[in-house]
Amino acid sequence: MNILVINAGSSSLKYQLYDMKDESVLASGRVERIGMDSSIVTHEPEGRPEVRIVDEILEHTSAIKRVLDMLTHPEHGVLRSVQEIDAVGHRVVHGGEAFKESAVVTPETKLEIRKLFDLAPLHNPAHMMGITAVEAVLPGVTQAVVFDTAFHQTMPQQSYLYPVPMVLYKRHAIRRYGFHGTSHAYVSERAAEVLGRPLEELKLVSCHIGNGASATAILHGKSFDTSMGMTPLEGLMMGTRSGDLDPAIVPYTMNKEDLTLSEVNSMLNKHSGLLAISGLSSDMREITEAMFDGDKNAKLAFEMYAYRVKKYIGAYAAAMNGIDVLLFTAGVGENSVVLREHVCDGLTFLGIKLDKELNAQRSKEARVISTPDSSVAVMVVPTNEELLIARDTFKLARQRGAEQA
Amino acid sequence: MNFRKIGVIGAGTMGQSIAEMLAYKGMDVFLMELTPAKLEQGLRSIEISLDKQIEKWALTQAEKKLILNRIHGVSDMSDFSQCELIIETITEDLERKKAIIAAADRACPPDVILASNTSTLSLTELASAAAHPERVIGMHFVYPVFKVDLVEIVRGLRTSDATFKSTKGFVEQVIDKKGVMVFESPGFITTRLICLFINEALHILEEGVASVDDIDSAMRIGYSFQHGPFEMADRFGLDSVHAALESMFREYGELKYRPSFILKKMVRGGQLGVKSGAGFFTYDEDGDRV
Numbered sequence: 238m239n240i241l242v243i244n245a246g247s248s249s250l251k252y253q254l255y256d257m258k259d260e261s262v263l264a265s266g267r268v269e270r271i272g273m274d275s276s277i278v279t280h281e282p283e284g285r286p287e288v289r290i291v292d293e294i295l296e297h298t299s300a301i302k303r304v305l306d307m308l309t310h311p312e313h314g315v316l317r318s319v320q321e322i323d324a325v326g327h328r329v330v331h332g333g334e335a336f337k338e339s340a341v342v343t344p345e346t347k348l349e350i351r352k353l354f355d356l357a358p359l360h361n362p363a364h365m366m367g368i369t370a371v372e373a374v375l376p377g378v379t380q381a382v383v384f385d386t387a388f389h390q391t392m393p394q395q396s397y398l399y400p401v402p403m404v405l406y407k408r409h410a411i412r413r414y415g416f417h418g419t420s421h422a423y424v425s426e427r428a429a430e431v432l433g434r435p436l437e438e439l440k441l442v443s444c445h446i447g448n449g450a451s452a453t454a455i456l457h458g459k460s461f462d463t464s465m466g467m468t469p470l471e472g473l474m475m476g477t478r479s480g481d482l483d484p485a486i487v488p489y490t491m492n493k494e495d496l497t498l499s500e501v502n503s504m505l506n507k508h509s510g511l512l513a514i515s516g517l518s519s520d521m522r523e524i525t526e527a528m529f530d531g532d533k534n535a536k537l538a539f540e541m542y543a544y545r546v547k548k549y550i551g552a553y554a555a556a557m558n559g560i561d562v563l564l565f566t567a568g569v570g571e572n573s574v575v576l577r578e579h580v581c582d583g584l585t586f587l588g589i590k591l592d593k594e595l596n597a598q599r600s601k602e603a604r605v606i607s608t609p610d611s612s613v614a615v616m617v618v619p620t621n622e623e624l625l626i627a628r629d630t631f632k633l634a635r636q637r638g639a640e641q642a
Numbered sequence: 643m644n645f646r647k648i649g650v651i652g653a654g655t656m657g658q659s660i661a662e663m664l665a666y667k668g669m670d671v672f673l674m675e676l677t678p679a680k681l682e683q684g685l686r687s688i689e690i691s692l693d694k695q696i697e698k699w700a701l702t703q704a705e706k707k708l709i710l711n712r713i714h715g716v717s718d719m720s721d722f723s724q725c726e727l728i729i730e731t732i733t734e735d736l737e738r739k740k741a742i743i744a745a746a747d748r749a750c751p752p753d754v755i756l757a758s759n760t761s762t763l764s765l766t767e768l769a770s771a772a773a774h775p776e777r778v779i780g781m782h783f784v785y786p787v788f789k790v791d792l793v794e795i796v797r798g799l800r801t802s803d804a805t806f807k808s809t810k811g812f813v814e815q816v817i818d819k820k821g822v823m824v825f826e827s828p829g830f831i832t833t834r835l836i837c838l839f840i841n842e843a844l845h846i847l848e849e850g851v852a853s854v855d856d857i858d859s860a861m862r863i864g865y866s867f868q869h870g871p872f873e874m875a876d877r878f879g880l881d882s883v884h885a886a887l888e889s890m891f892r893e894y895g896e897l898k899y900r901p902s903f904i905l906k907k908m909v910r911g912g913q914l915g916v917k918s919g920a921g922f923f924t925y926d927e928d929g930d931r932v
Contacts, residue, residue, distance in 0.1 A: 504699030
């Protein structure tokens with residue numbers, strides 16, 4: 238069975254085609270700059286050279302068409318026809334309380350996802366465009382949705398409630414949901430595998446640090462607390478998102494700057510974080526480079542970012558009354574040697590001893606980067622949300638097939 | 643009905659604002675003006691407006707680029723061939739609007755909706771210029787269109803149910819605004835009420851009861867208006883307020899619509915509000931109060 242995994246953003250779309258016989262990747266790629274006259278399609282058939290095309294792709298339906306063209310291309314393709322795609326799995330950021338696990342796409346599912354647009358304004362509408370585009374281009378194919386929030390549905394009330402009037406929770410489901418759940422779930426399982434210890438015995442803090450960033454306290458294999466809240470805006474400082482701040486800043490700024498709700502929302506989601514402090518970029522690589530070139534604002538942005546990661550690790554060690562494993566994943570977490578070092582340097586009181594040489598080694602494998610006598614295993618575990626999405630989609634498509642037969 | 647491509651006729655204040663909002667919502671906009679110079683000016687104003695929004699953190703540079711890429715300047719109605727909806731928003735001049743409706747009616751297949759953004763003119767009369775009056779409807783936006791989520795959907799005598807239904811679907815599902823249904827009547831709801839409000843404020847001023855500042859403060863703070871009546875008039879353009887009142891005065895024949903003398907005098911003196919830099923208050927180039 239072949240499963241196509243799609244992660245649709247507002248102006249980009251990533252895809253991966255799996256053969257579920259052996260969970261091998263047949264091809265992967267991405268479409269960037271959707272909506273512009275110079276969109277870029279990068280297609281990587283497994284074991285063959287990458288193909289890159291620059292063309293005008295104005296919306297998601299054309300982007301999906303392009304992806305299918307690539308997958309069935311006589312030269313670069315890996316399928317004879319699109320009929321060989323048995324199911325499509327989508328990453329969806331917000332599943333609210335409606336989705337505790339992955340689901341098959343039905344009109345009801347779509348309605349529920351739409352209802353959650355307000356809660357994840359940067360993400361859910363884009364995922365919906367991806368789902369609609371697949372419906373238009375591959376009518377009849379089974380589609381599944383895998384939610385970033387589902388893993389965190391195990392959080393206890395003390396973690397997921399906000400200390401605000403309870404009526405808000407009852408009326409509007411205002412509570413903490415958490416995100417990157419697929420990633421936190423995957424990397425914690427992988428970490429336990431690599432350490433050869435049962436996940437059910439571990440106290441683990443997982444730092445998913447990419448353009449969006451979140452830390453999760455995983456107690457005995459279940460999400461106990463996580464830094465993102467009702468929306469992906471809470472918690473750590475991010476590329477363009479503020480993360481934690483005093484909520485009173487919002488009305489105060491709206492009043493002083495005469496801002497509307499949507500303006501202040503956009504300010505906190507798109508004009509804050511690393512970008513706001515550095516005045517330079519939302520990309521950690523560029524921030525680090527500028528910092529080494531002596532840029533003061535970049536240095537401040539970097540330090541604030543690392544400081545906030547460190548605070549959360551300390552808080553979660555306290556929340557679980559201990560920490561056995563600290564792991565880093567996602568773009569920055571997997572690649573920024575200097576950030577990992579900076580964060581761990583201030584956590585020696587927890588018994589963390591980073592092996593600087595191991596930390597500096599580049600690798601795509603899950604690995605331990607602490608010294609043998611470190612009481613906490615520090616790890617880098619490359620995330621693989623796509624594989625988890627493919628597995629869930631495969632499972633749901635098989636169930637559905639069995640029901641229909 | 644699917645709405646992907648929209649034609650907008652007229653790149654004045656309202657045309658710019660409508661085009662900007664549509665492009666922001668992801669539609670391709672075909673913006674038409676009489677002369678290349680006017681079109682150029684309209685497109686430039688849209689860019690300035692987007693820059694102002696970036697300053698207010700409402701947009702990013704990338705989003706601005708995307709929005710501008712979706713707005714295509716055109717000079718001829720033959721460029722509307724792909725559009726599902728045409729919105730006419732030229733000056734409030736009955737004869738010119740009729741000519742535009744007639745031309746658009748000839749240029750577009752009969753299932754294309756022809757909407758007019760008129761605030762005071764008769765929809766029925768505008769529609770009479772078309773061979774297919776059933777597809778002509780009023781869509782009255784409120785400035786700034788980007789921020790104000792209300793559209794008066796105006797039915798003329800012969801507007802069909804299908805046209806109304808599609809238009810309402812467009813307003814509420816595609817551009818996410820509240821659509822209120824109004825039957826043809828000069829000024830509909832919004833213009834009729836707000837112009838009377840402004841006119842009465844002018845009477846209070848004429849009678850020497852209170853100052854411009856105090857009248858504005860009283861209504862702004864006392865009744866949660868974003869702007870008081872005078873700043874509101876400055877922002878609409880005093881000439882537009884004057885024209886709307888004159889037109890309602892003629893149609894209804896009631897004295898309460900007769901424009902105040904202060905208003906007439908200021909319009910004659912070219913003090914038109916934000917667009918001329920001075921009205922009841924003074925404004926800088928960005929339209930902010932000095």
